[in-house]
Amino acid sequence: MATPEPERPGFLLPLLLLAGFRTLIDDLHAELARQGHPELRPLHGFVLQAVGADGTTATELGQRLGISKQAAGKTVDRLVALGYLERGDDPRDARRKLVRTTPRGLDGLRRSAVVFDRLRQRWAATLGPDRVTAMEDDLRAVAPANLFRLDVPGWFGG
Amino acid sequence: MATPEPERPGFLLPLLLLAGFRTLIDDLHAELARQGHPELRPLHGFVLQAVGADGTTATELGQRLGISKQAAGKTVDRLVALGYLERGDDPRDARRKLVRTTPRGLDGLRRSAVVFDRLRQRWAATLGPDRVTAMEDDLRAVAPANLFRLDVPGWFGG
DNA sequence: ACTGTTTGGACAACCACGTTGACGATCGTA
DNA sequence: TACGATCGTCAACGTGGTTGTCCAAACAGT
Incomplete structure (x- = not known):
């Protein structure tokens, strides 16, 4: 028998997205603190990612992160x-x-x-690997690609 | 042919969760601003939810939101x-x-x-209603229930 | 070569949101 | 009645963001 679509109040989805994100971030930083990085804040990981291996400038970093x-x-x-x-200084500018x-x-x-x-492996063990992959694919489909510049070279091995 | 599991770097899932959340919140507040509530910030909706219909106190609100x-x-x-x-004053205390x-x-x-x-309906139109429901179920399964006190009476019609 | 425009970085002032510490007023109880 | 717990508040501070201003350097046009 088909499960009837239950009432899904509007607040549920964003709250769960936020809860999922915070769960991951909190777990991450608890572990990072144990591994010698207690000062790293949630934002910092994204900033370090955005700086990338080749370095960048403050202005370009702001554009990548969508801030001033x-x-x-x-x-x-x-x-x-x-x-x-x-x-460091840029010898060309x-x-x-x-x-x-x-x-x-x-x-x-x-x-x-x-x-x-x-x-992620822990989530995969709870939900099944295909569910995690499906969630990622679905989120990628609905999130605007320019948010946090997912296409910046060096992000996600891209 | 089975799609081989692509490389899924660790940063992908949290970033997509955050992007999905921000997408919803940004869209919400753009619409709320049009409807006469331009000052409402992302946090405020959760606070109003946490206050609930019966009212509360600052201390209890902090406990519900997980802040001081x-x-x-x-x-x-x-x-x-x-x-x-x-x-207002509490006549009993x-x-x-x-x-x-x-x-x-x-x-x-x-x-x-x-x-x-x-x-949410727009997401359902893009992904299919069952995918949105599945995402919510999966997120609920991995997010700690006490985060943002999802069980507070009045939240989600509960 | 000079001039005007654009760009990058820095400074100041400010706001939102969070923390910890302290403290007075009030409540409940031994 | 005295004491400990609780509620609200004040102060100081840290973090992450904004806008506006400004200077120095780069660049483009004449």
């Missing part, structure tokens, strides 16, 4: 103070300040990816 | 200034200040639910 260049600059300041990023990931930043990034993979 | 009573109090201050909440939703708050809440329902 000033906000990006302040975030870079904090990550520089924590030792995750470093600034004296206005630009190159932002690069330090070895410590790369370490945090690598550990994040490892922990995320493990968390 | 001071942070809850400041958020109530802002929503009172915007006309979405009001404070002079320490407690009751927080209640105003008619304007109820209006914003009702419109939020309507818009969210419409957004």
